[in-house]
Each structure stands twice: as structure tokens, then as C-alpha cells.
Amino acid sequence: MPVLDRRYDIDWMRVIAIALLLIYHIAIGFQPWGMMIGFITNEKSWDALWIPMSMMNVWRIPLLFYVSGMGVYFAMRNRSWKQLLLERAKRILLPFLFGMLLIVPLHLYIWQRYYHFDIAYLPGPGHLWFLGNLFVYVIVFAPIFFYLKRQEHSRLVNSMKKIISSPQGILLVMSVFIAEVLLIDPMPFELYAMTWHGFVLGMLAFFFGFCFVLCGATFWHMILRWRWLFLAFAVTFFIIRITYFQSSAPTYMLSIESNSWIISFFAFAYKYFNYPSNLLRYLSRAAYPFYILHMIFLYLGSYFIFPLDIDVRIQFVLVLLATITGCFLTYEFFIRRIAFIRLLFGLK
Numbered sequence: 001m002p003v004l005d006r007r008y009d010i011d012w013m014r015v016i017a018i019a020l021l022l023i024y025h026i027a028i029g030f031q032p033w034g035m036m037i038g039f040i041t042n043e044k045s046w047d048a049l050w051i052p053m054s055m056m057n058v059w060r061i062p063l064l065f066y067v068s069g070m071g072v073y074f075a076m077r078n079r080s081w082k083q084l085l086l087e088r089a090k091r092i093l094l095p096f097l098f099g100m101l102l103i104v105p106l107h108l109y110i111w112q113r114y115y116h117f118d119i120a121y122l123p124g125p126g127h128l129w130f131l132g133n134l135f136v137y138v139i140v141f142a143p144i145f146f147y148l149k150r151q152e153h154s155r156l157v158n159s160m161k162k163i164i165s166s167p168q169g170i171l172l173v174m175s176v177f178i179a180e181v182l183l184i185d186p187m188p189f190e191l192y193a194m195t196w197h198g199f200v201l202g203m204l205a206f207f208f209g210f211c212f213v214l215c216g217a218t219f220w221h222m223i224l225r226w227r228w229l230f231l232a233f234a235v236t237f238f239i240i241r242i243t244y245f246q247s248s249a250p251t252y253m254l255s256i257e258s259n260s261w262i263i264s265f266f267a268f269a270y271k272y273f274n275y276p277s278n279l280l281r282y283l284s285r286a287a288y289p290f291y292i293l294h295m296i297f298l299y300l301g302s303y304f305i306f307p308l309d310i311d312v313r314i315q316f317v318l319v320l321l322a323t324i325t326g327c328f329l330t331y332e333f334f335i336r337r338i339a340f341i342r343l344l345f346g347l348k
Contacts, residue, residue: 007213010070011284012273013265017064018287020056022294025127026319027053029302030312038126040114040302044312055238057190058254059261061130065202066262068134069209072141076149081142088138095346096131099292100124110299127295129193130202137206145210152214164211165219167226173208174259180204181251188247189254212266220270227267234260289335289345290327297326 027049028034034041076084104126112119125132151157163169181189184197192198212219223230237257241249301322305315335345342348 006276007070007074007274008276008280009269009272009274010067010074010213011280013063013269014067014071015280015283015287016269017060017067018291020060021064022290022298022323023320024053024056024060025294025298026316026323029298029306029319030316035115038108038111040111040299040306042302042306042312042315044315046312046316049316051242054242055261059258059265061192061198062201062205062258063262063265064130065134065137065205066209066212066266069137069206069211070213072138072145072206073149073210073213076145081146084142085138088135090343091346092131092135092138095288095292095344096125096128096135098344099126099128099131103292103296104128107295107299110296110303114299114303125194127193128292129198133199133202134206137203140203141207141210148211148214157214160211161215161218164208165215165222167222170223170230170259170263174256176204176208177201177255177259178252181255186251189249189251220266223263223267224271227264227271230260230264230267233257234264285336285347286328286331289331289347292345293327293330294323297323297330300326 025039027046028037028039028041030042030044030046030049031053032041032045072084072088075087079087101123104124105122108122108126109119111117148157148160163172180200181197184200186195186197189197192201234257237253237260241253241257245253298319301319305318305322308315335341335347
């Protein structure tokens with residue numbers, strides 16, 4: 001496989017990860033516990049959705065942190081540490097603050113209207129908590145990342161590359177994540193937002209995402225060679241979880257399953273998605289604004305569609321279409337075309 005200056009597979013992984021997050025958030029509205037975590041919830045549940053949701057839930061958020069760490073490697077190539085922090089502040093911190101003050105209160109306003117609660121202005125991180133974590137990680141790891149980048153051919157870094165770029169190295173990486181859940185003991189594992197578990201797990205994924213790209217082609221060829229084994233581990237652990245443990249699987253098992261899904265996903269993306277396209281060029285720019293915006297249109301769609309007396313599966317499709325359409329129209333006709341709005345959504 002040719003070595004490319006730009007890793008298109010990483011761009012695709014970012015787009016797919018955000019798409020999975022959007023679909024997962026829509027599916028929450030069809031679960032009976034959705035209102036408990038601040039979602040507009042349909043009176044008619046779709047219980048069968050929980051199987052794919054449960055499969056995704058242990059790896060969809062860690063995947064985003066891994067990919068974000070990979071992105072920092074490429075952002076560092078032509079920047080000093082000051083330039084990196086300034087660029088990340090514009091791309092991450094500014095949209096985070098803007099979202100806390102406007103985007104999150106707006107979709108919570110819709111939520112309050114739907115349930116006939118007293119209307120109040122409720123600023124906060126909401127679904128954008130991920131961005132707050134990311135900016136902290138950039139500040140914490142910038143000195144380490146620049147050191148590793150400058151010493152890329154030193155004995156220390158070469159030894160690190162050699163270790164990580166082996167199947168035994170992947171087991172070592174997984175053991176670090178297992179240690180995290182054993183020490184923090186999260187309940188449940190999938191509660192990432194604004195928890196110590198989510199913060200430390202995200203920090204580890206961010207760090208190792210950077211390291212995976214730093215290791216170069218040797219690492220990617222290794223996981224490509226073993227991709228079916230990683231996938232088999234992921235599927236096996238998932239089947240054991242839903243058939244035997246159900247909602248009470250040990251956290252160390254969930255950690256192994258999570259990383260098995262992610263590593264196999266990396267390998268298949270590296271094999272099949274490492275190519276440019278006009279579609280990727282558009283989606284890679286639109287994905288970030290979609291992530292920031294999607295809760296507004298998800299709640300608007302739920303507000304109008306959930307009261308309709310139609311099949312629950314049709315409701316799901318309609319809410320999905322409403323969310324995508326609202327995000328697309330806002331991005332295409334406002335965000336993309338107005339310079340100061342582009343800035344608020346992390347675009348150049």
C-alpha cells in the first residue's frame with residue numbers, strides 16, 4: 001500500500017465516528033430511559049434498537065478520542081507549539097464556548113417546551129463536553145508530543161514504535177485501558193460525559209492515537225495483518241456480553257471489547273478507505289459543524305414527529321432525515337458561506 005502524505009482513511013474514520021454518534025443519539029429517543037439523560041423520548045419504544053446501540057456504545061466515544069489524537073500528529077507538522085495551541089483554541093475552544101452559550105441552551109429550550117417545563121436559560125457543555133476534554137488533552141500532551149516528534153528517530157522513540165507495532169504491543173495498550181477501569185471502576189462503563197472515567201479513558205485514547213500514527217506504516221501493516229483476529233475478539237466478547245452478562249459485564253471485558261472493535265475498525269479503514277474523493281472532501285469539512293448542530297435538529301424533529309400516530313420505525317427514519325436535512329441546510333447556506341460563522345464552528 002503506498003505511503004500517502006495525507007491519511008484519507010483517518011478523515012473517513014472521523015466522518016464515520018461522527019455519523020455513528022448522530023445515529024446513536026437519535027436512537028436514544030426510542031429508549032424508555034432517554035428522558036433521564038435529557039433527551040426527548042418517544043412514548044413508543046423500539047426495543048430492538050438496543051442491540052446495535054449496545055454494541056456501539058462501548059467504542060464509539062473512545063474512537064473519536066483516538067482519531068482526535070491522530071489528527072494532532074498531522075496538525076503539528078508545520079506548526080510550533082504556540083501555533084498548535086492557537087490553532088486548536090480556534091478550532092476547539094471557540095466552538096466549545098459558543099456551543100455552551102447558544103447551541104446547548106437552544107436544544108434544551110426545545111426539550112423544556114416539549115415537556116411543558118418552566119423555560120430557563122441553561123448554558124453548559126451538553127453534548128459538547130467532548131470538545132472541552134480535547135482542549136485539555138492538547139494542552140497537557142503538547143510538550144510530550146513535540147518531544148516525541150523531534151526525537152522521532154531516537155533510540156527511545158524507535159523502541160516505543162517497535163513495541164507498539166507488534167501484536168504484543170496491542171495487548172500492552174489494552175492492559176493500560178484495563179488498568180483504567182479497574183482503578184476508576186466506572187458504573188456504567190458507557191457513562192463518558194463529564195466523568196473521571198470518560199476523562200481518563202479519552203486521555204489514553206488521545207495519547208495512543210497520536211502514537212499509532214507516529215509509529216508509521218509498520219503499525220498499520222501489523223493491524224492489517226491481524227484485522228480478522230481483532231474483529232473475532234470483538235464479536236466474541238460482544239456475543240458473550242449480550243447473551244450471558246447482559247447489562248452487568250465486567251468492565252475489564254468491556255475495555256477489551258471496546259479496543260478490539262476500534263483496532264479492527266482502524267485496520268479495515270486503512271485497507272479500504274485510504275483514498276481521496278470529492279465526497280470525502282465535503283463530508284470531512286461538514287462533519288464537525290454537523291456534530292455541533294445536530295442536537296437542535298434532532299430535538300426539533302422529535303418535537304414534531306413523536307406525537308404522530310405512525311409506526312415507530314417510520315418515526316425513526318423521519319427524525320433521522322429531519323436531523324440530517326436541518327444540519328445540511330444550515331451548513332450549506334449559512335456556516336459554509338459566512339466567514340465569522342465558519343469561525344464559530346471551527347472551520348478555517
